Amino acid sequence: MANLRIELVKSLNGRHDKHIATAKSLGLTKIGDARVQPDNPQTRGKIAQIGYLVKVTEE
Numbered sequence: 001m002a003n004l005r006i007e008l009v010k011s012l013n014g015r016h017d018k019h020i021a022t023a024k025s026l027g028l029t030k031i032g033d034a035r036v037q038p039d040n041p042q043t044r045g046k047i048a049q050i051g052y053l054v055k056v057t058e059e
Contacts, residue, residue, distance in 0.1 A: 003059040004043060007034040010053045019050050028054070 008028040012020050026046055027035040036059060037043045047056055 002039040003036050004039050004047070005034055005036050005057045005059050006043075006047065007055045007057075008032065008053060009055045012053070015053070019053070022046050022050050023053060026054075 006026055006028065008023060008031055011031055012023055012029075023029070026037060026043075027033070039058070047054065
């Protein structure tokens with residue numbers, strides 16, 4: 001199964017509470033944090049919600 005590397009590139013300050021919670025559920029709390037997540041519909045949905053805050057690369 002493929003994996004996605006997700007990196008937080010913009011600050012969470014002043015964002016919607018749901019977007020902050022989504023970022024934290026992916027393990028992203030500070031700018032520059034990166035996590036590897038499985039490529040599945042749940043992860044893709046989270047990325048779709050906060051896509052303007054993160055950079056995604058396939059591994």
